[in-house]
Amino acid sequence: xxxxxxxxxxxxxxxxxxxxxxxxxxxxxxxxxxxxxxxxxxxxxxxxxxxxxxxxxxxxxxxxxxxxxxxxxxxxxxxxxxxxxxxxxxxxxxxxxxxxxxxxxxxxxxxxxxxxxxxxxxxxxxxxxxxxxxxxxxxxxxxxxxxxxxxxxxxxxxxxxxxxxxxxxxxxxxxxxxxxxxxxxxxxxxxxxxxxxxxxxxxxxxxxxxxxxxxxxxxxxxxxxxxxxxxxxxxxxxxxxxxxxxxxxxxxxxxxxxxxxxxxxxxxxxxxxxxxxxxxxxxxxxxxxxxxxxx
Numbered sequence: 001x002x003x004x005x006x007x008x009x010x011x012x013x014x015x016x017x018x019x020x021x022x023x024x025x026x027x028x029x030x031x032x033x034x035x036x037x038x039x040x041x042x043x044x045x046x047x048x049x050x051x052x053x054x055x056x057x058x059x060x061x062x063x064x065x066x067x068x069x070x071x072x073x074x075x076x077x078x079x080x081x082x083x084x085x086x087x088x089x090x091x092x093x094x095x096x097x098x099x100x101x102x103x104x105x106x107x108x109x110x111x112x113x114x115x116x117x118x119x120x121x122x123x124x125x126x127x128x129x130x131x132x133x134x135x136x137x138x139x140x141x142x143x144x145x146x147x148x149x150x151x152x153x154x155x156x157x158x159x160x161x162x163x164x165x166x167x168x169x170x171x172x173x174x175x176x177x178x179x180x181x182x183x184x185x186x187x188x189x190x191x192x193x194x195x196x197x198x199x200x201x202x203x204x205x206x207x208x209x210x211x212x213x214x215x216x217x218x219x220x221x222x223x224x225x226x227x228x229x230x231x232x233x234x235x236x237x238x239x240x241x242x243x244x245x246x247x248x249x250x251x252x253x254x255x256x257x258x259x260x261x262x263x264x265x266x267x268x269x270x271x272x273x274x275x276x277x278x279x280x281x282x283x284x285x286x287x288x289x290x291x292x293x294x295x
Contacts, residue, residue, distance in 0.1 A: 005055055005084055006215040007232040010223040014187035015195070017223060018052040018180040019215030020236060025051070025086065026162055026176040028238040032277045035093040037164045037171055038110045039073050045107065045140040045160035046076050047088050048178040051236050054080030057121065064120045067143070069112025069135050071095075076111065079275065084236035087275040105164070108138030117143050119151070141178070148182065155183040157199055161206025175210035179218060198222055240276035247271055247280045252290050259294075263287050 005020040026044035029035070035043055050065050057063060061082055068075040073095040080086035097109035113135060121129040131151030135143050141160040148156035160178040164171055181199075183192060199222070202208075208218050219228050251259065251269065262269045262282075269282040282290075 003236045004215065005052060005234045005236050006219060006230060007055060007234070008219055008228050008230050010219075010227045010229065011187065011191045014184050014191060015223065015227075016182040016184055017219050017228070018055070019177070019219045020048050020052055020179070021177045021209055021215050022048045022051060022236060023173055023176045023209065025236055025238045027173040029088060030171075030173060032238075033089055033093045035090065036096040038096045038105045038107060039090055039093050040164055040171070040173065041105045041162040042073055042107045042110050042140065043076060043088055043090055044162035044173065044176045045178070046078050047086055047238070048160050048176060049140065049144045049158065049180075050078035050080040050088065051084060051086040052178065052180050053119070054086060055082055055084055055232075055234055057082040057123070059124075061124060062122045064122075066118045066120075067111060067115070067135070067140070068118070069115035069138050071108070071110050071112030071115075071138065073110040074112050074115060077274075079241075084234040085239040086236065087238060087240045089274050089277075105162075107140065111135070111138040111140065113138040117147050119147065144180075148180075157181045157195070159205040161204050161209070163206040163210050175206045177209045177215070177218075178205055179215075179222065181222065195223065238276075240273060240278065242273040242276060242278060242280075244280050247273075248282075248286075248290055251282065251287070252294060256291060256294055259287055259291050263291070 003022050003024045008017045010017055029043055030040040054063050063080050065078040066075055073090050073092050076090050078088040095110045097106045100106050115135045116132050118132040133147045133150045136146050141158045144158040145156055148154045158180050163175040165174045263284055267284050272279045
């Protein structure tokens, strides 16, 4: 099943909702960064949240999320846009703390329970919108919930989940996804109570996805099918904007002296994108071509 995201309104427009299935996206991120299972869960939760938040934007607007805790995997960086495209990385992919007493992956031990969650929105204006809140759990869903309430003054409920299992002795993402439910101006108290009661009883989001429920069905289960109006369906995927041309431009910005040193001392250059781990190799001839373009 392909990954996609649903945008919806409920209860006569007084509730805004997003639901995402991101299993393949998270698996691709795990493959590219060779993450161990707990870091896969952390990066996957952050990617799901970032992708949903990206689709809250319009046109060419984009969002960058930085989760910086005192855990060994931090920071986690996520870039996303309004088209459902997202990319991300962690500082240390090879972290796998002992599981919690419940048997669940200990994401907060990898991320850290003390630190910050920062969001920068590039809305095409002179000044970017920036919001930052302290981490309150390191499990990420609670931290994003707190971000919306504190930084954007939007009461929200965020659920994020990743299920990882072994398949042919290889760790595989079996299910990943999430939802964001937001209370809009004019929402009735009884609506809030109804949603809160449902949130207490609904199974974990990753379990719902593993059981085959679509993002629509998850929102129907949470908010009631008759209450939900689907606004949009967007395919989502792990996509990096890096290219050899972009890297060439970055090298050009280093200046003639630095490029001459690369040519004379190393006979070329090799660089790697943090977001997708793609390697780019520049031969001596490639660097000389870049050098020739600098005035």
